[in-house]
Amino acid sequence: MEKILAEIQKLGFSQYESKAYIALLQNSTVTGYELSKRSGVPRSMIYEVISKLIDRGAVYTIPSDPLKYSPVPAREFLKRVRRNIEATFDFLDKSLGSLEQAGDVNLISHIDGYEPVMDELLSIIDGAKQELWLSVWNPEGLLLAEKVKEAEKRDVKVLSIVFDNKECHLGVTFHHDYMPPDVVKHRIGGKLTIAARDKEEVIIANFLDNSNSWAVKTHDPALVLVAAEFIRHDIMIETITRHFGPEQLDKLWRNNPDLRYVVEGMRSE
Numbered sequence: 001m002e003k004i005l006a007e008i009q010k011l012g013f014s015q016y017e018s019k020a021y022i023a024l025l026q027n028s029t030v031t032g033y034e035l036s037k038r039s040g041v042p043r044s045m046i047y048e049v050i051s052k053l054i055d056r057g058a059v060y061t062i063p064s065d066p067l068k069y070s071p072v073p074a075r076e077f078l079k080r081v082r083r084n085i086e087a088t089f090d091f092l093d094k095s096l097g098s099l100e101q102a103g104d105v106n107l108i109s110h111i112d113g114y115e116p117v118m119d120e121l122l123s124i125i126d127g128a129k130q131e132l133w134l135s136v137w138n139p140e141g142l143l144l145a146e147k148v149k150e151a152e153k154r155d156v157k158v159l160s161i162v163f164d165n166k167e168c169h170l171g172v173t174f175h176h177d178y179m180p181p182d183v184v185k186h187r188i189g190g191k192l193t194i195a196a197r198d199k200e201e202v203i204i205a206n207f208l209d210n211s212n213s214w215a216v217k218t219h220d221p222a223l224v225l226v227a228a229e230f231i232r233h234d235i236m237i238e239t240i241t242r243h244f245g246p247e248q249l250d251k252l253w254r255n256n257p258d259l260r261y262v263v264e265g266m267r268s269e
Helices: 002-009 015-027 032-039 043-055 074-099 114-127 140-153 181-188 221-244 246-253 257-264
Strands: 059-062 068-071 108-112 131-136 157-162 172-175 191-197 201-207 214-218
Touching: 002 015, 015 032, 015 043, 015 068, 032 043, 043 059, 108 114, 114 140, 114 191, 114 201, 114 214, 131 140, 131 221, 140 157, 157 221, 172 221, 191 221, 201 221, 221 246, 246 257
Parallel strands: 131 157, 157 172
Antiparallel strands: 059 068, 108 214, 131 191, 191 201, 201 214
C-alpha cells in the first residue's frame, strides 16, 4: 500500500489526496465523515481534500442527505491523469521551446557522479540522427546496448571500440584486444568513455568509481571532431594489429623510447 501511495503522489497528488482516493476505491460510496475515518485524513481537512479530488476528476458527488462520494473507477481515473499530463507536456514543449535562446556551442557542461554521467551518455545516443561514434568499457557498454539498438532502428550508423568484454556489441564493433585493459586504464587513470553524434555533440567521460566518475559534454565542433578522430584512430590501430599481428606492432614501438612513451605514458628507465 505504501508503494501505491508513493506512486500516486508522483502524479502530483498530496498524501491526504492519495489516501482519500484509495479509501474511496476500497469503500465506494461514503460520507465525508466516514471517508475521514477510513482514510486517516483529519476531519478538519477532509472536505478540502475531497474538493481537490473532485477538481482533479477523481471523485463523483452522490446527491443524498448527508452528501456522499464515490471514486471515479481506477482505470478511467488513470486515463484522465495521463491525458492531462500529455496535454501539459505538449503545451510546455511548444511554449518553453519558443522562449529558449540559441545555445552557446562553445559551452562545456561538467557532470559529476556515475548515474548522471550514464544519463547523459544515454541522452547522446537518443539524440543521434545519422552517425554515432562510441569508445566504451564494461559494464557501461552493456548498459548502453538497448539504446544503441534503438538508434540503429532509426538508421543511425554506429561504430564502436569496446574494452574489456568481447561479448558486448554496439553497432559495428571493434574490440580492443592488443593491450591489456589494465594497462590502458592505468595510463588514463580510469575508463575513458566517449560518445560523439552527428558531428554535433560529444560527451567525454571517465569512470573511476561510483562517487568520482565525471564527464564533460559540449557542442564545440573542435572537441566533437577530436573525439571522433580519437575513436577512428583507435579502430584503425586495432584493425591493423589484427591484420599484421601484435608482434609486428611490438617491434615498431617497444625499442623506441619516444613511441614507448606514446603508448605506455611512462619514461623508459
